[in-house]
Amino acid sequence: MGRHIYKKNAFILIVGLLVLSLAACGIGGSSDEKTIRVGTSPGPYSELFISAIKPILEKEGYTVKLTNFSDLLQADIALSEGNIDLNVDQHTAYLTNFNVEKQANLTPIVHIPTVRAGIFSNKHNTIDQVQDGAKVAIPQDPSNAGRAYLLLQKAGWIKLKPGVTPLTATQKDIISNPKHLNITTMDSAQIPRAMDDIDFGILPGSIVYASHIDPKKSLLSESLIKDLELVATVDKKNINTKWAKAVVEAYKSEDFKKYLAEHNKNDYWYVPSDLK
Numbered sequence: 001m002g003r004h005i006y007k008k009n010a011f012i013l014i015v016g017l018l019v020l021s022l023a024a025c026g027i028g029g030s031s032d033e034k035t036i037r038v039g040t041s042p043g044p045y046s047e048l049f050i051s052a053i054k055p056i057l058e059k060e061g062y063t064v065k066l067t068n069f070s071d072l073l074q075a076d077i078a079l080s081e082g083n084i085d086l087n088v089d090q091h092t093a094y095l096t097n098f099n100v101e102k103q104a105n106l107t108p109i110v111h112i113p114t115v116r117a118g119i120f121s122n123k124h125n126t127i128d129q130v131q132d133g134a135k136v137a138i139p140q141d142p143s144n145a146g147r148a149y150l151l152l153q154k155a156g157w158i159k160l161k162p163g164v165t166p167l168t169a170t171q172k173d174i175i176s177n178p179k180h181l182n183i184t185t186m187d188s189a190q191i192p193r194a195m196d197d198i199d200f201g202i203l204p205g206s207i208v209y210a211s212h213i214d215p216k217k218s219l220l221s222e223s224l225i226k227d228l229e230l231v232a233t234v235d236k237k238n239i240n241t242k243w244a245k246a247v248v249e250a251y252k253s254e255d256f257k258k259y260l261a262e263h264n265k266n267d268y269w270y271v272p273s274d275l276k
């Protein structure tokens with residue numbers, strides 16, 4: 001009988017130690033309040049975080065652990081599953097769409113510098129050179145397609161229905177296309193490869209960066225609306241953590257303002273008003 005009780009107690013002790021060990025390893029969350037696990041994706045926003053924000057956080061005593069993802073979707077899935085704590089590669093419109101599709105609770109904590117989408121061309125030097133029937137490629141994902149239609153309207157090439165929600169605009173919302181543009185949707189990453197076969201392409205800032213295209217070659221840049229500004233993103237349950245607040249403070253810090261003053265001389269980054 002005594003041996004049975006001993007074995008039972010030993011089993012309970014082992015299970016307890018295992019639970020404590022898993023908690024210490026940070027399964028489902030950061031290992032401690034001073035560790036921030038960041039999911040990075042190819043593009044300028046992760047690069048900006050690594051170059052400018054990470055050193056600020058480390059100076060405040062935080063350990064920043066980076067996990068690389070091949071694309072934003074995988075980073076968002078990891079964030080929603082608790083395998084990372086933060087990413088900085090999406091705008092609010094993309095985040096909202098992800099939450100709806102994946103029934104997730106990702107939440108922005110601060111708007112951050114953003115690279116504007118623009119109209120690019122390998123064949124023309126100005127938007128005034130648009131010809132009747134010109135071939136125009138735009139991103140196929142809904143949020144970036146919507147911003148592309150807004151940019152085409154800004155160029156004076158099309159007119160959208162009055163009152164159309166900007167980020168849900170489609171070709172069906174075009175009420176005037178005087179140049180009879182041949183608008184084709186495709187994966188954003190494929191547009192730079194098609195530039196020799198089209199007249200104009202709408203490229204988001206992350207694609208301009210990834211394709212090593214000089215942003216100064218943009219013939220016209222978009223007028224950013226709030227939903228297209230990039231945001232630092234966490235799971236909703238973490239918005240009031242000390243480390244999340246530290247991330248916000250880092251983006252709003254004097255050190256970051258000094259970094260931008262030195263590295264944003266050509267106005268490459270659009271800086272939200274609350275960071276100025």
